[in-house]
Amino acid sequence: MAHPRLVKPxxxxxxxxxxxxxxxxxxxxxxVTLGGGEIDRFRAMGYDQWFRLFLPLGGDEGLERLPAKAxxxxxxxxxxxxxxxxxxxxxxxxxxxxxxATEATDxxxxxxxxxxxxAADGTAGPASRWAETCVAGESVVVIDxxxxxxxxxxxxxxVLVADETGVPAVAGICASLPADASGLAIVExxxxxxxxxxxxxxxxxVRWIVRDHGIMPGTLALxxxxxxxxxxxxxxxxxxxxxxxxxxxxxxxxxxxxxxxDQVSFCGYWRVGAASPAPKSQRATAxxxx
Numbered sequence: 019m020a021h022p023r024l025v026k027p028x029x030x031x032x033x034x035x036x037x038x039x040x041x042x043x044x045x046x047x048x049x050v051t052l053g054g055g056e057i058d059r060f061r062a063m064g065y066d067q068w069f070r071l072f073l074p075l076g077g078d079e080g081l082e083r084l085p086a087k088a089x090x091x092x093x094x095x096x097x098x099x100x101x102x103x104x105x106x107x108x109x110x111x112x113x114x115x116x117x118x119a120t121e122a123t124d125x126x127x128x129x130x131x132x133x134x135x136x137a138a139d140g141t142a143g144p145a146s147r148w149a150e151t152c153v154a155g156e157s158v159v160v161i162d163x164x165x166x167x168x169x170x171x172x173x174x175x176x177v178l179v180a181d182e183t184g185v186p187a188v189a190g191i192c193a194s195l196p197a198d199a200s201g202l203a204i205v206e207x208x209x210x211x212x213x214x215x216x217x218x219x220x221x222x223x224v225r226w227i228v229r230d231h232g233i234m235p236g237t238l239a240l241x242x243x244x245x246x247x248x249x250x251x252x253x254x255x256x257x258x259x260x261x262x263x264x265x266x267x268x269x270x271x272x273x274x275x276x277x278x279x280d281q282v283s284f285c286g287y288w289r290v291g292a293a294s295p296a297p298k299s300q301r302a303t304a305x306x307x308x
Contacts, residue, residue: 021168021170021171021280022168022170023166023168023283024163024164024165024166024168025063025164025165025168025169026164027061027063027067027162027163027164028061028162029059029061029162030087030089030161030162030163031059031086031161032084032086032088032159032160032161033055033056033057033059033060033159033160033161033162034055034056034081034157034158034159035052035053035054035055035056035057035060035127035157035158035159035160036052036053036054036055036154036155036156036157036158037050037051037052037152037153037154037155037156037157037158038051038052038053038054038126038154039051039154040149040152043130043214044209044211044212044214045133045208045209045211045212046132046133046134046182046207046208046209046212047130047131047132047133047212047214048130048131048133048146048149048150049114049128049129049130049131050128050129050130050131050149050152051126051127051128051129052126052127052128052129052158052160053124053125053126053127054124055157057119057124057125057126057127058119058125060116060125060127060160060162061162062113062116062118063164063165064116064190064193064194065165065167065169065190065191065194066112066165066166066167066186066187066188066190066191066256066258067112067113067116067162067163067164067165067190068110068111068112068113068163068164068165068166068187069110069111069112069113069160069161069162069163070088070089070108070109070110070160070161070163071108071109071110071111071129071145071158071159071160072084072088072106072107072108072158072159072160072161073106073107073108073109073144073145073148073158074106074156074157074158075106075107075144075148076103076104076105076106077104078157079104080100080104080105080106081106081157081158081159083100083104084097084100084106084159085097088108088161089161089163106159107144107145107148109144109145110163110287111129111131111186112129112130112186112187112190113127113128113129113186113190114128114129114130114186114189114190115127115128115190115193116128129186130185130186131145131146131149132146132182132183133146133149133150134146136150166187166256166258166283166285167187167191167254167256167283168283169194171254171280171281171283172252172253172254172281173194173195173196173199173254174196174198174199174200174253175199175200175201175249175250175252175253175254176191176195176199176200176201176202176203176222176249176253176254176255176256177201177202177203177243177246177248177249177253177254177255177256177271178191178192178201178202178203178204178205178222178255178256179203179204179205179239179240179242179243179255179256179257179258179259179263179267180203180204180205180206180239180257180258180259180263181205181206181207181235181236181239181259181260181263182206182207182208182212182235182259183258183259183260183287183288184205184258184259184287185205185207185212187256187258188203188205188216188256188258189216189217189218191256192216192217192218192219192222192224193216193217193218195218195219195222196219197219197220198219198221199219199221199222200219200221200222200249201221201222201223201249201253202222202223202225202246202248202249203218203222203223203224203225204225204227204239204242204243204246205224205225205226205227205239206226206227206228206229206235206236206238206239206242206259207226207227207228207229208228208229208235209228210228212228213226213228225242227239227242234260234262234290235259235260235263235290236259236260236262236263237263239259239263239267240262240263240266240267240270243257243267243270243271244270244274248275251276251277252278252281253277253281254281254283255267255268255271255277255281255282255283255284256282256283256284257271257282257283257284258284258285258286258287259286259287259288260286260287260288260289260290261286261287261288261289261290262286262289262290263286264284264285264286264287265284265286267284268282268284
């Protein structure tokens with residue numbers, strides 16, 4: 019039986035949130051915790067739940083002008099008509115952790131940003147720059163997009179492969195798996211201190227790979243997948259990160275390991291050499307606020 023590639027969220031409206039705090043976790047990880055605002059409208063789904071994140075690099079006016087369906091074709095065209103310099107930067111991120119409200123605390127969402135370059139010297143991209151310079155009380159908007167990891171494809175045995183951009187997704191999946199799940203997680207990161215352990219079932223073997231400088235991201239994770247002994251079929255495979263890692267990883271699993279296409283979830287989050295910087299006016303505005 020074929021299962022849908024994506025699991026849609028319960029709602030996809032604009033959710034206005036605020037920055038609660040930030041925390042530098044390692045050389046390349048910075049955590050931004052969001053809450054307040056309309057957090058009660060957000061429905062946590064676990065696994066690799068992802069969302070569109072709109073950053074106010076042009077100020078709050080841009081957030082106020084966002085169309086209701088900015089993630090859909092016609093809404094996106096309206097979004098593009100917001101003037102350069104005011105239009106928020108849109109990026110895709112994964113829920114690293116969701117903590118529901120209690121009697122003592124409000125609900126919170128942790129979002130982990132991969133930091134390359136530096137906001138101080140102008141080498142960081144717009145999202146990294148924002149994460150490094152945002153302050154408590156700053157506004158953002160999110161649109162929930164649901165899951166890429168469809169649990170109907172299996173949660174008992176898994177093979178999870180990612181570069182650093184997929185670490186939050188792998189961590190979220192492992193936190194949502196049943197306690198008796200088994201399998202393998204291969205995670206490639208750019209520095210040793212980026213290998214921050216996360217909770218996972220005892221039967222899931224988490225293998226960290228530290229990438230030397232100059233090696234293309236995803237290369238070592240792909241090599242490790244090709245060399246790995248995989249669980250007995252059937253298992254649910256999940257490969258995310260740099261485009262070549264996702265596509266080549268899927269090709270290897272299906273073509274050389276005989277895994278059914280319906281058992282492989284994959285997504286290219288980014289591509290080497292195809293960064294999408296903010297418009298010049300947004301970069302200037304961000305630098306002025308840094």
